[in-house]
Amino acid sequence: MSGLVVTDARLDGERVGLRCAGDGTIAALGPEVVAGAGEEALDAGGALLVPPLLNGHTHAAMTLFRGSGGELPLVPWLEERIWPVEARLEAEDVYWGARLACLEMVRSGTTRFWDMYWHPEATARAVGDAGMRATIGAPFFDRGDPAATWAAAREELALLEGLGGPVSPALAPHAIYTVGEESLRFIAELAAEHGVPVQIHLAETAAEVADCIAAHGRRPAAYLDGLGLLGERTVLAHGVWLDEDELALIAARGATVVSNPAANMKLAVGKVFPWPAARAAGVRVGLGTDGAGSNDSLDLLAELKLFALAQRHAAADATAIRAADAWAIATGAAAPLLGATPLAVGAPADFVLLDPGAPELAIGDPTNDLVYAADRTAVDTVVVAGRVLMRGGAQPERDEVVARAVERAARLGL
Amino acid sequence: MSGLVVTDARLDGERVGLRCAGDGTIAALGPEVVAGAGEEALDAGGALLVPPLLNGHTHAAMTLFRGSGGELPLVPWLEERIWPVEARLEAEDVYWGARLACLEMVRSGTTRFWDMYWHPEATARAVGDAGMRATIGAPFFDRGDPAATWAAAREELALLEGLGGPVSPALAPHAIYTVGEESLRFIAELAAEHGVPVQIHLAETAAEVADCIAAHGRRPAAYLDGLGLLGERTVLAHGVWLDEDELALIAARGATVVSNPAANMKLAVGKVFPWPAARAAGVRVGLGTDGAGSNDSLDLLAELKLFALAQRHAAADATAIRAADAWAIATGAAAPLLGATPLAVGAPADFVLLDPGAPELAIGDPTNDLVYAADRTAVDTVVVAGRVLMRGGAQPERDEVVARAVERAARLGL
Numbered sequence: 001m002s003g004l005v006v007t008d009a010r011l012d013g014e015r016v017g018l019r020c021a022g023d024g025t026i027a028a029l030g031p032e033v034v035a036g037a038g039e040e041a042l043d044a045g046g047a048l049l050v051p052p053l054l055n056g057h058t059h060a061a062m063t064l065f066r067g068s069g070g071e072l073p074l075v076p077w078l079e080e081r082i083w084p085v086e087a088r089l090e091a092e093d094v095y096w097g098a099r100l101a102c103l104e105m106v107r108s109g110t111t112r113f114w115d116m117y118w119h120p121e122a123t124a125r126a127v128g129d130a131g132m133r134a135t136i137g138a139p140f141f142d143r144g145d146p147a148a149t150w151a152a153a154r155e156e157l158a159l160l161e162g163l164g165g166p167v168s169p170a171l172a173p174h175a176i177y178t179v180g181e182e183s184l185r186f187i188a189e190l191a192a193e194h195g196v197p198v199q200i201h202l203a204e205t206a207a208e209v210a211d212c213i214a215a216h217g218r219r220p221a222a223y224l225d226g227l228g229l230l231g232e233r234t235v236l237a238h239g240v241w242l243d244e245d246e247l248a249l250i251a252a253r254g255a256t257v258v259s260n261p262a263a264n265m266k267l268a269v270g271k272v273f274p275w276p277a278a279r280a281a282g283v284r285v286g287l288g289t290d291g292a293g294s295n296d297s298l299d300l301l302a303e304l305k306l307f308a309l310a311q312r313h314a315a316a317d318a319t320a321i322r323a324a325d326a327w328a329i330a331t332g333a334a335a336p337l338l339g340a341t342p343l344a345v346g347a348p349a350d351f352v353l354l355d356p357g358a359p360e361l362a363i364g365d366p367t368n369d370l371v372y373a374a375d376r377t378a379v380d381t382v383v384v385a386g387r388v389l390m391r392g393g394a395q396p397e398r399d400e401v402v403a404r405a406v407e408r409a410a411r412l413g414l
Numbered sequence: 415m416s417g418l419v420v421t422d423a424r425l426d427g428e429r430v431g432l433r434c435a436g437d438g439t440i441a442a443l444g445p446e447v448v449a450g451a452g453e454e455a456l457d458a459g460g461a462l463l464v465p466p467l468l469n470g471h472t473h474a475a476m477t478l479f480r481g482s483g484g485e486l487p488l489v490p491w492l493e494e495r496i497w498p499v500e501a502r503l504e505a506e507d508v509y510w511g512a513r514l515a516c517l518e519m520v521r522s523g524t525t526r527f528w529d530m531y532w533h534p535e536a537t538a539r540a541v542g543d544a545g546m547r548a549t550i551g552a553p554f555f556d557r558g559d560p561a562a563t564w565a566a567a568r569e570e571l572a573l574l575e576g577l578g579g580p581v582s583p584a585l586a587p588h589a590i591y592t593v594g595e596e597s598l599r600f601i602a603e604l605a606a607e608h609g610v611p612v613q614i615h616l617a618e619t620a621a622e623v624a625d626c627i628a629a630h631g632r633r634p635a636a637y638l639d640g641l642g643l644l645g646e647r648t649v650l651a652h653g654v655w656l657d658e659d660e661l662a663l664i665a666a667r668g669a670t671v672v673s674n675p676a677a678n679m680k681l682a683v684g685k686v687f688p689w690p691a692a693r694a695a696g697v698r699v700g701l702g703t704d705g706a707g708s709n710d711s712l713d714l715l716a717e718l719k720l721f722a723l724a725q726r727h728a729a730a731d732a733t734a735i736r737a738a739d740a741w742a743i744a745t746g747a748a749a750p751l752l753g754a755t756p757l758a759v760g761a762p763a764d765f766v767l768l769d770p771g772a773p774e775l776a777i778g779d780p781t782n783d784l785v786y787a788a789d790r791t792a793v794d795t796v797v798v799a800g801r802v803l804m805r806g807g808a809q810p811e812r813d814e815v816v817a818r819a820v821e822r823a824a825r826l827g828l
Contacts, residue, residue, distance in 0.1 A: 066774075066782075107773075107791065313678075313724075364480040364482065373706065
């Protein structure tokens with residue numbers, strides 16, 4: 001079976017073609033690639049060819065919660081607006097919330113995300129139906145009988161492991177303030193046993209750090225490390241309040257930190273992820289939008305600009321981050337665990353074509369423009385595994401997905 | 415002559431129609447308005463009808479400088495990258511740079527802007543050709559012979575006053591560190607004599623404040639006030655480093671401050687405009703993108719989200735700003751001088767229709783979603799003076815404007 005052939009794209013200043021293999025990988029890429037007779041051709045018209053963006057931390061189905069309690073700080077927002085409604089969530093709610101999230105992420109050129117949410121099998125189904133890729137974990141909280149909670153976590157992991165396809169499983173203990181020491185040790189053992197990654201919110205607020213020191217005599221990263229939870233398959237979401245010793249430890253263990261600047265600023269946690277120190281320590285870094293309940297968008301291209309601006313602002317130094325570094329972080333290239341796919345023969349045929357007529361990309365360095373000037377109107381075509389998910393900004397499933405998500409939100413009283 | 419009739423729009427929870435008069439004002443607005451036989455009708459299909467955004471501070475033609483020296487701080491950026499090229503600018507460069515800016519602003523739902531740039535008559539022509547509205551001033555710097563500089567400023571003002579149409583004139587002394595006391599007094603007199611507004615960059619950096627205190631024994635706002643330059647027709651761009659006494663003085667004089675958070679964060683000036691204190695003092699506040707050389711986009715909808723996030727972050731308080739306050743600032747409703755137009759009978763027929771199928775506007779409070787979730791993909795239709803500038807996101811002049819701007823940038827070696 002032959003695949004899609006893209007012609008007349010721009011890559012590193014050259015006009016290139018890209019041929020997808022029938023198995024969803026890139027079969028050929030270069031100036032010599034042209035469409036043969038009878039091949040399915042997509043004329044890029046001089047569009048810039050770039051790797052897709054990678055959303056390293058979200059709660060996809062929380063599109064249903066958009067705008068709910070939007071002017072509250074983190075803890076009352078969770079306790080008053082989010083958790084009571086989540087107690088009533090059904091799998092079908094999560095499915096349509098996640099479909100809406102996929103629609104929005106693809107619109108921004110994102111093709112892969114890391115998710116932590118209830119009914120993960122429903123999110124996995126949404127990812128498959130939307131044509132995206134994801135690593136998904138069920139949130140783990142301590143509640144009731146530990147043995148029953150642990151058994152449920154084992155079952156959920158087995159369920160996700162059985163799904164295959166574009167979804168890979170993860171474990172997702174919510175945070176060190178909602179999951180106790182014994183359960184965190186259990187998660188570390190289960191992750192090692194199954195060889196799966198662990199996602200956890202860490203060092204999001206100053207209170208979390210202070211409470212950790214008070215309870216455990218050390219800061220969050222050191223505490224996690226002592227429990228065997230800091231390793232090459234660990235993804236730490238936020239990391240706003242990490243100090244230099246913690247960053248050195250995280251780098252030494254090969255763990256990844258995913259920054260979510262919009263959610264951190266919106267929930268007003270008071271600081272910005274210390275990227276200059278993380279870079280100096282050699283920490284692997286990714287970028288995430290967090291859930292739509294606390295951002296409120298899933299637009300990683302907007303998040304990319306915010307990340308760069310927040311770093312320059314926090315350092316009071318316009319040279320604090322180069323556009324190329326920010327771009328590498330947003331595409332997942334700066335954190336191998338996250339699963340970025342390079343534009344290379346043999347790699348998955350996942351890529352983005354930018355509108356060749358986009359005003360914001362017409363003048364200046366392309367990487368600078370992508371970080372600071374472009375927005376989603378410049379994202380023209382999104383392809384995953386050789387399959388076109390969006391062309392000319394159009395997403396055929398849009399109206400149906402929006403309508404169904406609106407119904408589910410209404411059902412929940414959102 | 416009868417005008418456009420918009421049908422089936424949503425406003426404050428109602429389905430309404432809007433009839434434009436032949437003179438470019440709103441003739442009728444309400445549930446009872448429907449298109450008559452033979453009238454030019456635009457079916458909004460349930461789109462949300464909102465006032466346009468108002469860009470309170472920019473240097474439109476600087477789209478040509480996008481990405482030039484993007485990783486430098488303010489002063490070397492100006493001295494090494496911007497000013498040497500500006501010395502070679504021709505009116506035709508400014509015209510096409512400004513046309514590109516207009517294209518980008520309309521795409522984000524912006525219909526009116528305040529501009530400070532060379533060859534202002536070329537920007538005025540671009541505004542007219544693009545169908546927008548603007549207040550425009552030539553930048554005033556002290557150089558060479560004061561008498562000649564002042565005479566040139568008089569001539570430029572007379573030229574702009576003669577243009578009429580959608581452009582109104584302003585005086586635009588660049589800053590207190592580039593224009594001396596004697597020239598600032600001259601500008602104050604000229605402005606009073608002609609009844610025109612004055613735009614000036616103020617309190618953008620800590621160094622500017624320190625230098626002002628060292629030279630004049632007081633902070634920037636008090637210094638301007640002593641020169642007769644702080645009044646109801648004064649627009650202060652940035653205001654990042656204003657203190658509480660200055661904010662009280664600005665409020666007492668009825669002057670307007672325009673915040674430009676992206677440029678402030680990108681140039682890393684080290685602080686955020688103190689909006690909570692400005693609100694407490696009763697200062698009139700607007701929002702701007704600054705020029706594309708230091709943002710690098712002219713997307714006021716993105717700037718709106720950044721403004722709200724930056725305020726919540728700087729205050730370390732998620733309740734620091736309400737979405738409705740941020741929206742009022744971005745539409746110009748919080749600063750009467752800026753020239754916002756209400757959605758009301760008799761007012762100019764300037765308005766925006768949002769895509770009724772936009773995923774980001776489907777769930778949650780519309781104002782919250784506009785501030786935190788929506789982006790330019792949701793801006794469907796833009797109308798100024800009853801004339802449709804954009805419909806379905808399409809701008810017929812786009813490719814021509816982009817191509818000509820690219821030629822002018824190349825000519826300048828940008």
